Amino acid sequence: MEKVASMIFHDKKDALGDSLDAMEQEVTKERLLELAALESSILDAVPQAIVGLHKRRIIFANNAVRDTFGWDPEELIGKSVTLLYRNKEESEEIARYFYSTLKRQRTFVNEFPCRRKDGKDILCRMRAARIGDRLKERRIVVAYEDITERRRAEEELERSHRRLRNLSAHLQSAREEECARIAREIHDELGQYLTALQMDVAWLGDQLPPELSHLVDKTRRMAHLVDSTVDSVHRIITELRPILLDDLGLNAAIEWQAKEFQNRSGIDCRIYIDCWDGLIEKDLATAIFRIFQETLTNVARHSGATAVWVRLTQEGDDLCLEVTDNGKGITRKQAEDSRSFGIIGIRERVNLWNGQMRITGKSGRGTTVRVQIPLRKGA
Template sequence: MRRRCGLRNPRRERATARFFGRHAGCHAAHRAAGADGTIARFLFCAVLGLSQSRVEKRPQRRLRFLNQAWLEYTGRTHEQELGNGWLDGMHPDDRPRWSDSFTKAFAARRPFEIEFRLRRANGAYGSMICVGRPYHDMRANFCGYLCSCYDNTVRRDMEIALKESEQRYEGMTANVPGMVFQLVRDSSKKLSFAYVNRGSQTLTGVAETALLTDADAFFSLVPEDERSHLFATLDASADHLANWTWSGRLRNPHEPSEKWINIRAQPRRTDHATLWDGLVFDDTQSRLAQLEIERSREELRSLSRYLQTVREEEKARIAREVHDELGSTLTALRMDLDWLGEQLPQELSSLHQKRSAMVKLVESAVAATRKIVTDLRPSILDDLGLAAALRWQASEHQKHTGVQVIVETPDPDIPIERDVALTLFRIFQETLTNVARHAKATNVAVELEAADSAYVLQVRDNGIGMSPVDISKPESHGIRGIRERAQQLGGNLSVASQPDRGTTIVVSIPTSTKPAARAAGPVAAVTASRSR
């Protein structure tokens, strides 16, 4: 007997029901297993079976079968959904697109896949993906479509939430005054950017797409003499999983002057790569301000050096004047007193006593003059050098205070520039003065040595020591004066002291003390904090 797709065939309908019943059972299993939402919910239905009106002889596209899962999803009855009733649950905005896609597929008898919104039993719309495959009867006549639909709501909601999150993130990073990036280094140490924000072009002058295509488009903007240092800090960050910090110059191809940039990034490691999430920001204004401060400080140091030089020259001039004028006058007076003593008769004892008192006064004035001249400008420093001057000053201090001072200097004596020698000598004098006034020490150890690039003077006493507060308080004029003298020649001072444990002062002055404007070069550090 000849069968037609459009005629009712109870046997075939029972077979179809058994077929979809088995799938409905699978759906129930899927639903039970995926109660936590990890497995998509499948809805199996037979839709759009081909029927033929006996009156009009025209094919009708109507839904002829659907399973229980569909009914539970929509909350409607089988009778309500059959035919074109199921279209009532489709979102009105999606119906034209469904009609257009399905009509084209139906005319070509080809499979189709379309996503639409379907009203749930609670009235809310869920996202449904429908996949249709043509089916034929035993004579290969096209009879309609078998369709399987599954609920894509959770995934669609996640995609929407992700898109909104990306839009928010992109909106925030677009306004960041710098370059937000994710840098990837694979197992072969090849670098690539997985992400850069739109604001990166403002900083680098290179398009976002160019940076994503080739990471060298960014790294080539760093001057070649600083690039090796940049990669060295990157390697150190990768080896220790420590924060990547680098500061240096960058050349924007569209700007006439260089920029100063600062890189801050945190690394993390995956199975086959190391990733850095970080920020590159423009540090030009801050660096220019820093350079201006450094220039101003250098000018102050130069002025201080000049004033110190003028002061020392004035001391030397006064010492010469006192030595030449007052010294010669006192010498002549002593000679006159000696002559007078020879001329006075012996019986004038009172006059002889007066002359002897005057001789003592002249000798005292000569000694005072010699001390003043020595304090103003110790001639031993110019004649015999710094080592001899330190030993002489230590001997004088020990003679007046009783404090034992031991001086160790290189053997043979090292030649030291005049300005450096004078500065170290004045620092030594100030240190001994502080020991005498405050330390209550009985022993002082002094060591002078010449390192590779600096002269180092160390003075250590066994006195009562100082607390950190005493070292840094504004009234510590002695320490401040020592520090200023050292800084005038590019040196530095360190003070180590504890109460009742003595004090150690270390002064270091570079061997080359020519003043020069110091440009801040690249600075980098790998912080000790670990990436988590």
């Protein structure tokens, strides 16, 4: 550290010139030594390893180099800074880059593979600053922060995130397949039996003499019941796997769902569709449709709204779905609650398709759910 003090001291002394009288010089010298002492304390107080370089040779180093690199600060003085790096060629390259950048700007940050004295490889975040206004004589200060563990933890977190995401995608598609299978079975088995029953009841009604009016009435009621059951079965099948979605596409399925919702909930549902659904991938159409179903269910269950506006549009290369109600308005806490599984499900679907989602609520003025998904860059 004394080296830093004397460097600064000599520089300043030259600059001061001979015009100051002896006393002034003495005061200035004391002040400079004080500053240098302060500077060396600051350097030793910071947790990052800091070295000063002159033409790539180390001219000072703080105590933290011991923790980060395993070297004593004194051992490093006069040595080439490449001693701290993993790969000599790479370090030459980065040095050129560092110096050329520091000609233009005062500081520069980068990550670089380094090596400790004991040979252990570490990854450091380096922050370099030139000494003085210009890059005179390639004098710079570099602070090294060991980020090996942090990076490892980040990567592990990212991996675990990816695994969860894959699991969620897998579960969703397994659920869709399961729904489709159940829908198919109900349709094939129950549908056929009910049709047979419909025909039998009609036949029975035809066989009965009109004078047995109470039996005729009974068979009519039975026929009516079977008709209602057929309708219910159709509805259940359609909810499990909207056949419209497969047969007629997303737009028709959204229109159908909106009508169904209006009939059943009594909430006025207005839709505006401005997109061509011909080329939308089947899985993406399913995702949008499921998101739409969840938002409508939420409107019916939680909002107390009297009207809902739906917009399905194409904006540039994105498909946008926006559902707005005029109910009580979702709070930020509800929207971000880790137990809001309906909303988490929407978010997961959107993430899988590299899309974006926003939920906003205004107290007493309604809720808007907006999702935007790129049409081309699929999951």
